[in-house]
Amino acid sequence: MAHASLVSSIGEQLQSHSGAVSLHDISGPDKIIALYFSAHWCPPCRAFTPQLVSFYQHVKENTKHQLEVVLVSSDHEEEAFNHYFGDMPWLALPFSDTKRKVRLSRQYRVTGIPSLILIDSRSGRVITKNGREMVTRDPEALTFPWRPRPLGEVLSATTLVDPDGQTVTYDSIKDSYKGLYFSAHWCPPCKAFTPQLVAAYEEIKKKEGNFQIIFVSSDRSEDSWRAYHSTMPWLSVSWEEETARRELASSLEVQGIPTLVILAPDNTVITTDGRADLTEDPRGERFPWRPQSVDILAERHMGRLQESPCLVLFTDGENTELQFGRDVLLPVAEEYLLEHSHEGGLTLHFFVAGEDEVADSVRDFACLDDVVPLVAILDLSEGAKYLLEEGVEVSTATVHNFVTRYTNDKLTPLPVRPVTSTATNTS
Structure with a gap:
């Protein structure tokens, strides 16, 4: 049986070259x-x-693993699809099902194609969003299905050093709160953020001594890494x-730097x-x-409004x-x-808004009346809004x-924005 979250997101019926296939038939343990x-x-x-066809056939024929690929097409014409x-064996x-395609892209935060996301069918949990990279790196499926190691396991097997180059054991910090700081000397936003992080780190250490930061470098040379690390306590x-370093970035889905994970x-x-949190709470x-x-x-939430x-x-x-x-x-x-x-990326997020530039810009974009209190569900990526009926008392x-x-x-x-007369009259 497929996990309920998969049924909700993918649907019960998939398309094969010979007819419909139930999602449950390709789901189960392992x-x-x-x-x-x-x-x-x-x-x-x-x-x-x-490459993916070759990998898929290799897994089917030469390993014990049970893999099924599902194409989520971004083609605009059915003929192209x-x-x-027609050349795919899956x-x-x-x-x-265009609406479901959009929701899947949002749920799994697909920002470009091709993208290959591996999911455990029984639990519904994502195994990796870096399937494309892994197919290229491991075409013989030697480490498939590429389940990420627990973060503690990765860190405990990793050599950590202080700014003087002295080795520090993971056991000495394992019971601490940890900030993983993905950054690089060549990155201007990183160099601007690092002094803020140093100041906040020192303040937090006064109140919460049980806190450590670990720099995970994206520098291009050892000399740059050493020079940059020497500015950090x-x-x-x-x-x-x-x-x-690559495994930590992949497991935490780090998309850019600087990134601070707590x-x-x-x-x-x-x-x-953590970067945005610290900026708001220095x-x-x-x-x-x-x-x-x-x-x-x-302002930091505007991206979330666009995604979910x-x-x-x-x-x-x-x-x-x-x-x-609240x-x-x-x-x-x-x-x-x-x-x-x-439901991951499709989960409804809840906000209270005041009268400021951010709230005004959202109201303007969604064409909302300037009244308070006003309760709206905004699904901007699908161009839809839902309003609590006028005259209804706002209560829990x-x-x-x-x-x-x-x-x-x-x-x-x-519609988020009213349909223009020009669009209305277009046949």
Whole structure:
């Protein structure tokens, strides 16, 4: 049986060359599903597909592993899809299921194609989002299915050094909060952020002595790494540990630098957005910056609004109103997130907004009336918005009902921006 989260995201029926195939038939213990985001019009995709075909056949014929690939096409025309899919020995998401394609791309944060994401079919958990790189690096599937090692295991097997080059054992810091700082000397934003991080680190250490930072370098030479590390009062993964640096970046899906990831003493990830957290809280008053069920809408959240559906309660910005908004949303958000945490990128995010430039820009973009309080669910990537009905009192009960109706597809979406008369009259 497929995990419920996979059924929700992929659907129960997939397309083969001979008809429909049930997702449940390709799921179960030790069965891996690889979502292949690709398109015929994309030259890198056409170059990678033969490699993937060869790898797929090798796994089927020469290993004990059970792998099924599912094409998630970005083709615009069904004829192109049919032509491209015709040369593939695996399954596909039906071409007509365009809405699901968009949601899958958002859920797994696919920013470019080709992209290959491996999922454990029984648990629904992502094994790796770097399938394309791994197929190229390991064409014989020697380490397939490339399950990441636990972070603690990676760190404990890695040589750590202090700024003087002295080796420090992982055992001496294993029970600490840890900040993994992905950075490089050649990177101007990194060099600007590092002094801020040094100042915050010293403040946090005064209050929370149980905190260590480990520099994970992306420098291009050992000399640059040494020079940069000498400006830092914390540890570093040694220069010789290139594989460990790459493994840490891959496991934590680091997309750019500088990135600050905060780990709990048990090495669970608290936040991958430590840079933004520190910028908002430079003295570390809220360290270790655990994610909030309800956030105050800020500039840093604009990317999230573009990626995922978000519920925003707009207020007049007074402290009492912001607190009222948090009190209203918190029970709803906590219940929702508990029930829907498996949905990854499609999970609804909850925000309270005041009267500021960020809130005004969101209102303007989504063509929302300038009234308070106003509750809206914005799904900007799909061009849809849902509004709590005018005249309904804003309370935990009414917002809970609103979210329940949204979750059960009982709300009618409105366009984020009104349809122009020109578009309306186009046939």
